[in-house]
Amino acid sequence: xxxxxxxxxxxxxxxxxxxxxxxxxxxxxxxxxxxxxxxxxxxxxxxxxxxxxxxxxxxxxxxxxxxxxxxxxxxxxxxxxxxxxxxxxxxxxxxxxxxxxxxxxxxxxxxxxxxxxxxxxxxxxxxxxxxxxxxxxxxxxxxxxxxxxxxxxxxxxxxxxxxxxxxxxxxxxxxxxxxxxxxxxxxxxxxxxxxxxxxxxxxxxxxxxxxxxxxxxxxxxxxxxxxxxxxxxxxxxxxxxxxxxxxxxxxxxxxxxxxxxxxxxxxxxxxxxxxxxxxxxxxxxxxxxxxxxxxxxxxxxxxxxxxxxxxxxxxxxxxxxxxxxxxxxxxxxxxxxxxxxxxxxxxxxxxxxxxxxxxxxxxxxxxxxxxxxxxxxxxxxxxxxxxxxxxxxxxxxxxxxxxxxxxxxxxxxxxxxxxxxxxxxxxxxxxxxxxxxxxxxxxxxxxxxxxxxxxxxxxxxxxxxxxxxxxxx
Amino acid sequence: xxxxxxxxxxxxxxxxxxxxxxxxxxxxxxxxxxxxxxxxxxxxxxxxxxxxxxxxxxxxxxxxxxxxxxxxxxxxxxxxxxxxxxxxxxxxxxxxxxxxxxxxxxxxxxxxxxxxxxxxxxxxxxxxxxxxxxxxxxxxxxxxxxxxxxxxxxxxxxxxxxxxxxxxxxxxxxxxxxxxxxxxxxxxxxxxxxxxxxxxxxxxxxxxxxxxxxxxxxxxxxxxxxxxxxxxxxxxxxxxxxxxxxxxxxxxxxxxxxxxxxxxxxxxxxxxxxxxxxxxxxxxxxxxxxxxxxxxxxxxxxxxxxxxxxxxxxxxxxxxxxxxxxxxxxxxxxxxxxxxxxxxxxxxxxxxxxxxxxxxxxxxxxxxxxxxxxxxxxxxxxxxxxxxxxxxxxxxxxxxxxxxxxxxxxxxxxxxxxxxxxxxxxxxxxxxxxxxxxxxxxxxxxxxxxxxxxxxxxxxxxxxxxxxxxxxxxxxxxxxxxxxxxxxxxxxxxxxxxxxxxxxxxxxxxxx
Numbered sequence: 001x002x003x004x005x006x007x008x009x010x011x012x013x014x015x016x017x018x019x020x021x022x023x024x025x026x027x028x029x030x031x032x033x034x035x036x037x038x039x040x041x042x043x044x045x046x047x048x049x050x051x052x053x054x055x056x057x058x059x060x061x062x063x064x065x066x067x068x069x070x071x072x073x074x075x076x077x078x079x080x081x082x083x084x085x086x087x088x089x090x091x092x093x094x095x096x097x098x099x100x101x102x103x104x105x106x107x108x109x110x111x112x113x114x115x116x117x118x119x120x121x122x123x124x125x126x127x128x129x130x131x132x133x134x135x136x137x138x139x140x141x142x143x144x145x146x147x148x149x150x151x152x153x154x155x156x157x158x159x160x161x162x163x164x165x166x167x168x169x170x171x172x173x174x175x176x177x178x179x180x181x182x183x184x185x186x187x188x189x190x191x192x193x194x195x196x197x198x199x200x201x202x203x204x205x206x207x208x209x210x211x212x213x214x215x216x217x218x219x220x221x222x223x224x225x226x227x228x229x230x231x232x233x234x235x236x237x238x239x240x241x242x243x244x245x246x247x248x249x250x251x252x253x254x255x256x257x258x259x260x261x262x263x264x265x266x267x268x269x270x271x272x273x274x275x276x277x278x279x280x281x282x283x284x285x286x287x288x289x290x291x292x293x294x295x296x297x298x299x300x301x302x303x304x305x306x307x308x309x310x311x312x313x314x315x316x317x318x319x320x321x322x323x324x325x326x327x328x329x330x331x332x333x334x335x336x337x338x339x340x341x342x343x344x345x346x347x348x349x350x351x352x353x354x355x356x357x358x359x360x361x362x363x364x365x366x367x368x369x370x371x372x373x374x375x376x377x378x379x380x381x382x383x384x385x386x387x388x389x390x391x392x393x394x395x396x397x398x399x400x401x402x403x404x405x406x407x408x409x410x411x412x413x414x415x416x417x418x419x420x421x422x423x424x425x426x427x428x429x430x431x432x433x434x435x436x437x438x439x440x441x442x443x444x445x446x447x448x449x450x451x452x453x454x455x456x457x458x459x460x461x462x463x464x465x466x467x468x469x470x471x472x473x
Numbered sequence: 474x475x476x477x478x479x480x481x482x483x484x485x486x487x488x489x490x491x492x493x494x495x496x497x498x499x500x501x502x503x504x505x506x507x508x509x510x511x512x513x514x515x516x517x518x519x520x521x522x523x524x525x526x527x528x529x530x531x532x533x534x535x536x537x538x539x540x541x542x543x544x545x546x547x548x549x550x551x552x553x554x555x556x557x558x559x560x561x562x563x564x565x566x567x568x569x570x571x572x573x574x575x576x577x578x579x580x581x582x583x584x585x586x587x588x589x590x591x592x593x594x595x596x597x598x599x600x601x602x603x604x605x606x607x608x609x610x611x612x613x614x615x616x617x618x619x620x621x622x623x624x625x626x627x628x629x630x631x632x633x634x635x636x637x638x639x640x641x642x643x644x645x646x647x648x649x650x651x652x653x654x655x656x657x658x659x660x661x662x663x664x665x666x667x668x669x670x671x672x673x674x675x676x677x678x679x680x681x682x683x684x685x686x687x688x689x690x691x692x693x694x695x696x697x698x699x700x701x702x703x704x705x706x707x708x709x710x711x712x713x714x715x716x717x718x719x720x721x722x723x724x725x726x727x728x729x730x731x732x733x734x735x736x737x738x739x740x741x742x743x744x745x746x747x748x749x750x751x752x753x754x755x756x757x758x759x760x761x762x763x764x765x766x767x768x769x770x771x772x773x774x775x776x777x778x779x780x781x782x783x784x785x786x787x788x789x790x791x792x793x794x795x796x797x798x799x800x801x802x803x804x805x806x807x808x809x810x811x812x813x814x815x816x817x818x819x820x821x822x823x824x825x826x827x828x829x830x831x832x833x834x835x836x837x838x839x840x841x842x843x844x845x846x847x848x849x850x851x852x853x854x855x856x857x858x859x860x861x862x863x864x865x866x867x868x869x870x871x872x873x874x875x876x877x878x879x880x881x882x883x884x885x886x887x888x889x890x891x892x893x894x895x896x897x898x899x900x901x902x903x904x905x906x907x908x909x910x911x912x913x914x915x916x917x918x919x920x921x922x923x924x925x926x927x928x929x930x931x932x933x934x935x936x937x938x939x940x941x942x943x944x945x946x947x948x949x950x951x952x953x954x955x956x957x958x959x960x961x962x963x964x965x966x967x968x969x970x971x972x973x974x975x976x977x978x979x980x981x982x983x984x985x
Contacts, residue, residue: 377626391667402661410654414646417646417649424631424635425634458551461553
């Protein structure tokens with residue numbers, strides 16, 4: 001038993017419960033206090049994560065290495081950004097409750113457990129903890145029928161995906177004799193070849209995780225849930241809860257199934273191509289910015305999957321950098337979307353952004369930076385993510401993937417440019433309500449990161465490189 | 474690993490990033506709309522002038538005899554990827570850096586009164602554009618080059634889209650998507666070359682041998698990107714739209730500098746790095762060049778919109794440049810480079826000429842003008858000079874470039890030279906036709922009677938361009954001497970590479 005290795009998760013979980021207790025016992029509204037505490041706890045956890053050594057604990061159920069540390073820091077960063085940006089939105093939407101940051105923290109605990117999973121059971125536990133918290137969050141505006149619908153939809157479909165994942169896990173267990181990643185890895189090296197049952201198990205595991213990633217063909221829930229859920233929750237769903245399933249997918253594919261690349265690579269390639277195509281073409285017709293972001297995130301997952309499909313260490317490095325830039329851009333874009341409200345009402349049509357550059361040049365410029373970055377225009381941060389995953393694809397000789405990737409990014413450019421066009425070229429309508437300071441902080445911080453990432457990207461790329469190397473041992 | 478060039482200070486970095494400093498100042502400009510607009514103009518002008526003065530160091534200190542990169546700067550950027558921040562200029566790029574820094578202040582001066590809304594953002598966009606252009610011409614690392622190359626799109630998209638004409642949204646989107654689609658294919662070529670060489674250092678890539686098959690595909694990927702930028706027929710259609718809708722200064726930069734990016738790319742990457750494929754594709758490039766020259770000249774003849782006419786003439790002139798580049802002899806490439814510089818000055822000036830009367834009458838319709846010579850003698854004179862330069866009259870800049878290209882083309886094929894020279898004849902036709910309809914004839918339109926001649930500010934804009942046009946035409950060697958050494962070395966390397974590849978076929982009789 002090596003409890004110290006799980007110190008970050010333990011601290012985060014206990015603090016989340018402590019904050020919950022604090023909120024329950026106080027008679028006055030303590031949302032702000034709980035939010036501040038949540039941010040502080042995340043920061044402390046991040047420090048603990050950095051300090052964790054590389055080892056396994058709990059009889060091999062739990063692992064800590066450079067890969068898990070990188071993922072956890074990313075998850076915590078995404079959580080902090082979303083906790084901060086939800087504060088003002090929730091209070092203006094009158095859904096401000098102290099449970100909100102607590103649920104986010106609990107979800108973060110689940111995600112951190114996922115990224116440290118060294119056993120299929122640990123993986124599943126983490127995944128469920130993360131998902132349960134997000135179900136509640138999606139339905140958080142309980143008096144709003146769309147939010148309730150989004151919560152229910154997400155719950156039902158996600159439960160189905162969990163079922164698929166569990167079925168895959170049971171098959172993998174049945175055909176390899178173990179839940180443990182390293183034992184499965186040994187079992188699949190059987191010279192007699194891979195059994196069909198195991199291949200089916202891998203396919204089910206990929207399907208379950210692809211659902212959480214909202215990769216095609218398991219993406220159907222994404223636009224509806226993104227649109228229906230409160231924007232603060234949508235922001236959260238598009239950041240950290242995308243990172244965790246992805247790093248789990250990486251760990252599972254390169255850990256236990258690292259020797260049977262040929263079995264899963266074609267599936268990933270297909271999912272990746274389908275996601276890139278759908279993400280770019282289906283978004284063109286959208287008029288709601290939250291739905292647009294949903295399709296955009298489907299597309300982004302497709303690009304990130306290019307790195308996984310390459311099946312190499314450079315590919316994993318590319319994915320990790322991609323996820324980093326994606327989390328920052330996504331949190332930034334949503335901090336701008338959250339700021340879209342007129343006369344106290346939240347608006348979410350693209351047309352509502354009309355002429356924003358005249359009323360609020362700062363906000364328009366920031367959103368334009370995120371849009372250009374998501375389109376992958378250099379020198380913004382998003383370009384580096386794309387560059388590295390395509391580099392991995394080219395290095396692995398996967399030209400089809402690379403060519404489809406760059407061409408769909410031209411298509412996706414069209415709808416990102418449309419947002420910029422609406423903001424900068426169209427006539428202005430009534431200005432938005434005054435932004436809160438917390439929102440401006442998130443937007444400016446993420447905007448600055450996106451804008452000047454290119455100046456000194458070496459430390460981030462170095463960390464991603466180290467994490468990727470840890471995965472390949 | 475930091476290495477600063479022999480000039481004693483990082484002249485290229487300074488020229489590249491000085492405008493960004495101006496952008497920072499603009500961003501923090503206080504005051505109401507009118508006051509900040511006035512200040513923004515002056516700040517932008519002084520910043521761009523300062524950048525120009527700094528870049529003059531290149532003109533003075535450039536070693537004309539050396540073929541390699543000069544003023545080299547290297548800063549470690551992504552060491553584990555083999556990517557560094559590397560700047561440097563050789564004979565091919567040095568004049569384009571100077572062209573960019575020279576045209577930007579003129580553009581700002583030309584927009585002084587024409588742009589009245591969101592002046593601060595407009596000036597900031599132009600300064601960012603200058604950074605991107607200068608950075609692109611002085612990057613000696615492929616990835617860095619790519620970042621600047623693509624980065625140009627952002628400010629240009631906004632300049633066309635925000636300050637453009639009625640169909641600006643369509644034009645800006647078309648401009649962006651055309652160029653972006655081409656560029657991403659070049660990105661794949663970059664990745665393939667990076668994979669093989671392990672670095673994106675252009676000097677290393679030049680020495681890296683690529684197999685003939687790989688060169689074939691790389692050439693096509695580069696072609697996709699550069700052909701759109703040049704622009705070559707049949708992917709030129711974004712250009713007339715972009716030119717017509719862009720504000721005057723936007724057209725000036727577009728014609729003066731951005732169109733050179735494509736041809737520069739051919740000279741920097743396609744020809745020296747892919748000699749076999751370049752040789753293989755040369756006939757196709759000639760064909761596309763000839764089509765561009767003849768077809769777009771005919772299209773230009775039929776135009777009713779002044780800007781569109783000059784835009785099509787740009788396509789034709791750039792067709793001549795493409796022909797020159799792929800002759801692979803010193804005269805042809807020298808001519809292409811000279812034509813690029815000359816076109817940068819002359820087409821920029823022609824768009825400014827259109828801008829002058831557009832600012833007064835607010836139409837670009839040729840039929841709405843006529844007889845301007847009566848009321849605007851100075852303007853008529855200036856316009857005449859640039860018309861002649863565009864036609865290629867001896868003594869103006871246009872003549873030298875076209876003549877050299879034709880000499881180069883003649884060495885390749887008589888027919889090529891013949892078809893290429895059609896461009897000069899047709900060019901004379903459409904330019905003189907334009908000039909006659911706008912300047913000569915009877916001044917019959919009532920609103921033209923009160924039109925004013927060039928203002929002192931406009932004269933200040935035109936004066937340097939007039940001097941440059943005549944200087945280029947009368948004493949070309951002060952410019953050709955910059956790139957003679959580099960071009961000679963390039964042609965020699967090309968010939969050697971092609972001969973080397975042919976040898977095994979000659980001796981062993983084997984097929985490749």
